[in-house]
Amino acid sequence: MTTIRPDSNGSPLWWQSGVIYQIYPRSFQDSNADGVGDLPGIASRLDYLQALGVDAIWLSPIYPSPMADFGYDVADYTAVHPIFGTMADFDALLAQTHAAGLRLILDFVPNHTSDQHPWFVESRSSRHNPRHDWYMWADARPDGSPPNNWLSVFGGPAWEWDGATGQYYLHSFLKQQPDLNWRNPAVKAAMFDAVRFWLDRGVDGFRIDVAHYIMKDPQLRDNPPSSGDGRFIHKPIGEYDTQLHLYDHGHPDVHTVYRELRQVLGSYDGSRPRMAVGEIHLFDWQEWASYYGRNLDELHMPFNFGLLKVEWQARAVRQLVDTVEAVLPAGAWPNYVLSNHDESRIPSRYGLAGARLAAMLRLTLRGTPTLYYGDELGMADVPIPPDREQDPWGKREPGLGVGRDPERTPMQWDDSPNAGFTPANVEPWLPVSPDYRTVNVQTERDDPASMLNLYWQLLAWRRQSPALHSGSYQPVEQAPDDCFVYLRRRADECVLVALNFSNQEQRLNLRAFGEGKVLVSTRLDRAERVRLADLSLGSSEGVLIGLSS
Ligand code: GLC
Numbered sequence: 001m002t003t004i005r006p007d008s009n010g011s012p013l014w015w016q017s018g019v020i021y022q023i024y025p026r027s028f029q030d031s032n033a034d035g036v037g038d039l040p041g042i043a044s045r046l047d048y049l050q051a052l053g054v055d056a057i058w059l060s061p062i063y064p065s066p067m068a069d070f071g072y073d074v075a076d077y078t079a080v081h082p083i084f085g086t087m088a089d090f091d092a093l094l095a096q097t098h099a100a101g102l103r104l105i106l107d108f109v110p111n112h113t114s115d116q117h118p119w120f121v122e123s124r125s126s127r128h129n130p131r132h133d134w135y136m137w138a139d140a141r142p143d144g145s146p147p148n149n150w151l152s153v154f155g156g157p158a159w160e161w162d163g164a165t166g167q168y169y170l171h172s173f174l175k176q177q178p179d180l181n182w183r184n185p186a187v188k189a190a191m192f193d194a195v196r197f198w199l200d201r202g203v204d205g206f207r208i209d210v211a212h213y214i215m216k217d218p219q220l221r222d223n224p225p226s227s228g229d230g231r232f233i234h235k236p237i238g239e240y241d242t243q244l245h246l247y248d249h250g251h252p253d254v255h256t257v258y259r260e261l262r263q264v265l266g267s268y269d270g271s272r273p274r275m276a277v278g279e280i281h282l283f284d285w286q287e288w289a290s291y292y293g294r295n296l297d298e299l300h301m302p303f304n305f306g307l308l309k310v311e312w313q314a315r316a317v318r319q320l321v322d323t324v325e326a327v328l329p330a331g332a333w334p335n336y337v338l339s340n341h342d343e344s345r346i347p348s349r350y351g352l353a354g355a356r357l358a359a360m361l362r363l364t365l366r367g368t369p370t371l372y373y374g375d376e377l378g379m380a381d382v383p384i385p386p387d388r389e390q391d392p393w394g395k396r397e398p399g400l401g402v403g404r405d406p407e408r409t410p411m412q413w414d415d416s417p418n419a420g421f422t423p424a425n426v427e428p429w430l431p432v433s434p435d436y437r438t439v440n441v442q443t444e445r446d447d448p449a450s451m452l453n454l455y456w457q458l459l460a461w462r463r464q465s466p467a468l469h470s471g472s473y474q475p476v477e478q479a480p481d482d483c484f485v486y487l488r489r490r491a492d493e494c495v496l497v498a499l500n501f502s503n504q505e506q507r508l509n510l511r512a513f514g515e516g517k518v519l520v521s522t523r524l525d526r527a528e529r530v531r532l533a534d535l536s537l538g539s540s541e542g543v544l545i546g547l548s549s
Contacts, residue, residue, distance in 0.1 A: 012469065012470040013273050013275075014055060014056070014103055014204075014273065015056065015103070015204075015205065015273070015275040015277075015300065015301075015368060016333050016368060016469075016470060017055075017469040017470050018054075018055025018056055018103070018368065018469075019053070019054045019055050019056075019363070019368070019369050019370075019371060019459060019462070020054070020055070020056045020057075020058050020105065020277075020368060020369070020370040020371070021049060021052070021054040021056070021057050021058070021370075021371050021373065022057075022058045022060070022340060022341070022370055022371065022372045022373060023042060023057055023058065023059050023060070023373050024037075024060045024341045024372075024373060024408055025037050025038065025039070025042065025059055025060060025061075025062055025071075025084055026060075026070065026071075026408070026429060027373070027408055027409060027410045027411060027421070027429075027430065028041060028042055028045065028373055028410075028411050028421075029041030029042060029044060029045050029411065029413070029421060030410075030421055030422035030426070030428070031044060033422060033423050033426050034083070034422075034426070035422050035426045035427050035428045035429050036083050036428075036429050037084075037410070037411075037421070038083065038084045038085050038089075039062065039080070039084050039085035039089040039090055039092075039093045040085055040089055040092075040093075042057070042059070042093060043089075043092060043093045043096050043097075046096055046097060046100045046102065047100070048441065049100070049102065050100045050101065050102065052376060052455065052456065052459060053456065053459035053460055053462075053463055054102070054371065054459065055102060055103065056102060056103035056104065056105055056204065056205075057097065057102060057103075057104055057105065058105040058106075058107070058207050058370070059104070059105070059106055059107060060072075060107050060341055061074060061106075061107045061109060061209075062080055062081060062084045062090070062106070062107075063075070063076055063077060063079060063080065063081060063109075064076040064079050064080070064081045064082075065081055065114055066114055066116050066176065068114065068174055068176035068177065068392060069173060069174055069176070069177060069392055070390070070391070070408075071107075072107075072109055072173070072177070072209060073112070073113070073114035073115075073116075073174065073176050073177045074109050074113050074114055074117065075113070075114040075116045075117045075118075076117070076118075077191070077194035077197070078194055078197045078198075090201075091201065094201065094202050094203065095202075098202070103204035103205070104202075104203050104204055105203070105204060105205040105206060105207055105275075105277075106198055106203050106205075106206055106207070107206070107207050107209060108194075108195065108206040108207070108208050108209065108276075109209040110180065110182070110191055110208060110209065110211070110214050111172060111173075111179055111180065111209065111210050111213040111214050112171065112172065112173060112177040112178055112179045112180060113177070113178065113180060114176060114177065115175070115176045115177070115178055116176075119131055119134050119135075119190075120134075120135060120178050122134075123135045123137075123178075124162055124164060124165060124169070125164070126164075126165065127165050127166075127167070132165070133181060133184050134180060134181055134184055134186065134187050135169055135170075135178050135179065135180060135181055136169060136170035136178070136179045136180075136181050136216070137165065137167045137168070137169050137170075138159070138167060138168055138169075138170070138220060139167055139168070140161070140167070140168060146158075146159035146161075146168050147159060147168055147220055148220050148221065148222045148223075148247075149222045149223060149243070150170070150172075150220075150222075150223060150243075150247070150248045151223075151239060151240050151242075151243060151248075152171060152172060152173060152174070152175075152240070153172060153173055153240050154173050154174055154392065154393045154396050154397070155238060155239055155240070155393075155396045155397045156239075156396070158170055158171055158172055158248065159171075160175040160178075170216075172210070172213055172248065172249070174392055179213070179216075180214070182214045182215055182257060183215075183218070183253075188257065188260070192260070192261070192264050195261065195264055195265075196264065199264075199265070199268050199274060203274075204272070204274055204275065205265075205274050205275035205276055205277070205300075206275075206276045206277075207276075207277050207278075207279065207303075208276055208277070208278040208279060208299070209279055210249075210279055210281075211254075211258070211278030211279055211280050211291070211299065211302070212249050212250045212254060212278070212280045212281075212282060212291070213248075213249040213250075214249075214254055214257060215249070215250070215251040215252075215253050215254035215257065216247065216248055216249060216251055217246075217247035217248070217251055218251070219247075220247070221246075221247045222247070223243040223244055223245055223246055223247055223248060224243070224244045224246060225242060225243060225244070226241060226242060226243050226244040238397055238400055238402060239397075250282070250287070255290065255291075255293065255298060258276075258278070258291065258293065258298035258299055259293060259297055259298055261276060261298075261299075262276070262293065262297050262298055262299070262300075275300040275301075276299050276300055277299065277300060277301045277302070277303055277335070277368075278291055278299045278301070278302045278303060279303050280299075280302040280303060280305075281305055282302075283305075283306065283309055285306075285323060285324065285327040286327060288302055288304070288327075289302075289327050289328060289329055289332070292328075292329050292332045294329075296329065296331055296332060300333070301332075301333055301334075301335050301367075301368065303335060303337050303370075304324060304334065304335050304336055304337060304367075305337050306320045306323075306324060306336070307320060307336050307337065307338055308337065308338070308343060312349070312350050312354060312501065313482070313501050313502075314479075314481065314482050314483050314484040314499065314500075314501040314502075315481055315484075317361070317484055317501070318475060318484045318486075321336075321365060321473070321475075321486075322475060324336075325366070325473060333367060333368065334365075334366055334367030334368075335367040335368040335369070335370065336361075336362055336365050336367060336369065337370055338358055338361075338362050338375075339370075339371070339372040339375050339407075340370070340372050341372065341404065341407060341408055342404055342407075343407060344381050344406065344407060345374070345375075345379055345380050345381045345406070345407050346358050346375060347378050347379075347380040348380045348381040348406070351540075352378060352451075353503075353522070353539065353540035354540060355375075355378055355451065356451065356454055356522040356540070356542070357499055357500075357501065357522055357540050357541075357542045359375070359376075359451070359454055359455055359458060359522070360454075360458060360497065360499060360520070360522055360542035360544065361484075361497075361499060361542070363455075363458040363459065363462050363468075364458070364462070364468055364486075364488060364495070364497045364544060365473070366471070366472070366473040366488070371455075372407075373411055374411055374412065375455075376451060376452050376455040377412055377439050377440065377441065377444055377450075377451055377452055378439055378450075378451035379409075379411075379412060379433065379439060380433070380435070380439075381406035381407055382405075382406050382409040382430070382431060382432075382433040382434075383406065384403070384405045384406060384430065384431065385431075388405075388430065388431055389403060389405060390405050390408075390429065390430060391403045391404045391405045391408075405430055408430055409428075409430045409431060409432060409433055410422070410428050410430065410432050410433075412432065412433060412435075412436040412439055412440040412441070413440055413441050413442065414440050414441065414442040414443075415436065415437045415438075415440055415442065415443055418432050419432045419433075419436035419440055420440070420441075420442075448524065449524055454520070454522060457520045458520055458544075461519055461520060461544060465488075465493065465495060466490040466491065466493060467488045467489050467490040467493040467494060467495045468488050468495055470490060471488045471489045471490030471493070471495075472487075472488065472489050472490065473486055473487075473488060474486060474487045474489065476496070476510065478508075478509065478510055478512070479498070479508055479510075480506050480507075480508065482500060482501050482502035482504070482506055483498060483499060483500050483501065483502075483506050483508060483537065484498075484499045484501065485497065485498045485499070485508070485510070487547075494546075494547045495519070495544060495545065495546055495547065496510070496513060496516060496532075496544075496545045496547055497542070497543075497544055497545075498510075498535065498537060498542065498543050498545065499537075499542040500537035500538070500539065500540060500541050500542065501540070502539065502540075503539040503540060504539055505536055505537065505538055505539060506536070506537045507534070507535070507536050507537075508532070508535040508536070508537065509532075509533055509534065509535075510532040510533065510535055511532065511533040512532075513532040513547055514531075514532060514547070514548070515529060515530065515531055515532065515548070516529070516530055516532055516545035516546055516547045516548070517529055517530075517545065517546045518530055518543055518544070518545055519544045519545065519546050520543070520544040521541060521542070521543045521544075522540070522541055522542045522543075523538055523541050526543070530543075530545060532545075
């Protein structure tokens with residue numbers, strides 16, 4: 001069994017103290033002027049990431065795919081889509097990533113393949129094909145309707161009728177994304193082989209797409225109706241949210257799979273520790289925490305999406321953090337997600353000052369932060385004209401605002417046309433944000449007040465401060481309702497974080513902490529030394545204060 005322990009020198013492991021940076025490969029850097037980002041493009045920007053101060057990059061899927069869901073419909077788990085480059089480009093990127101002192105995490109999509117994957121082509125060719133049972137097939141009910149009431153996350157029924165085999169197949173997402181049958185040992189073996197393929201090449205870990213979906217109720221029971229608690233607080237409630245999803249995912253035997261996967265990963269730890277972080281949208285915290293495993297022998301971390309579900313105010317945020325801290329199994333490592341390729345951009349949710357506060361929050365909470373490309377610039381959602389819309393979810397459920405294109409637009413590198421993402425005469429696959437002339441790496445680099453400079457400072461402090469990257473967390477009670485204040489401490493180092501979520505000035509009396517030194521403020525106009533008996537925070541201001549212990 002592999003447990004999560006610091007290495008033999010007492011230092012935290014790379015994925016614990018480090019910061020992960022998510023790259024959506026289509027949108028980071030185009031190197032061959034086709035309007036779509038690619039692997040050589042990413043390689044050409046590694047120096048930027050190294051200087052930014054992140055520790056690992058996670059690439060959304062780079063595999064061959066018909067792109068019905070932009071790569072989350074995989075047609076071959078052990079190859080690279082030509083639009084992103086070649087396997088040689090991948091090997092070069094990995095080598096350069098490691099040479100830059102960074103780690104590389106790949107997206108792994110176990111719940112479903114593309115309907116173009118040769119496995120599914122065989123599976124649907126006949127009921128007698130040896131691969132038929134690799135997917136979730138079921139007979140119609142006597143009246144010809146689907147086997148049960150399960151719904152696709154992207155709208156409509158989760159079952160698709162297949163005339164040739166005379167059966168329905170399950171697709172929890174698009175009908176072009178049929179669900180694999182993980183109870184078939186051959187499926188598990190083939191998928192673990194794919195994992196080994198990349199581990200053998202040297203990747204450092206995996207982000208596991210909808211990790212809790214892979215095991216469903218074997219009896220295929222109907223889901224009961226729900227009172228309608230939305231999946232995401234920032235997305236409106238769709239048809240999917242009319243059910244309680246008791247039976248279409250998360251069957252307890254999912255844990256057996258992740259225990260086995262952990263062993264596969266653990267068998268590589270001899271060279272260097274590898275990791276898996278699962279995308280697990282669960283908000284029953286006991287159930288969520290169960291994915292660490294009873295003996296911390298399953299996923300290294302389930303992503304924690306809790307902050308996306310609570311109101312952006314001090315009390316709600318603190319309550320969420322305290323709940324998660326309380327539910328973590330002993331020795332389990334926390335994490336908090338504020339952004340990714342499925343969520344509205346942070347400034348579009350909380351405003352620009354709120355986004356600065358959010359930067360401080362997530363880089364000072366206990367656990368592993370994951371940034372999404374462009375967060376560090378303050379990139380906001382980009383309105384997409386209807387004729388440029390790409391995301392299949394948005395197209396299937398028009399009017400609901402569920403489309404994810406606004407948060408997937410090209411990275412803004414400089415103030416040239418197309419923001420340095422692709423040459424000026426090329427049309428990028430999604431439009432570049434109209435704010436690119438001011439919101440871009442080159443311009444922000446020279447502006448001490450920019451979001452980029454704030455991220456640099458926070459990342460630098462986090463890296464050099466054991467209290468911040470691996471110390472304890474303790475909320476401070478003597479704070480006004482609108483402020484979230486906490487201590488991070490390791491050995492004799494102690495840092496106080498004070499975050500004002502309101503748009504009014506707040507005065508705090510934290511006399512017990514004496515004096516401190518302001519290390520970073522989300523605003524610029526601060527005296528370096530502060531008396532904590534009289535700490536005033538401007539509207540939406542966050543400060544990081546070093547305390548002499
Ligand atoms: C996950 C991915 C999302 C994708 C879906 C289906 O939620 O993050 O982008 O559409 O899974 O694979």
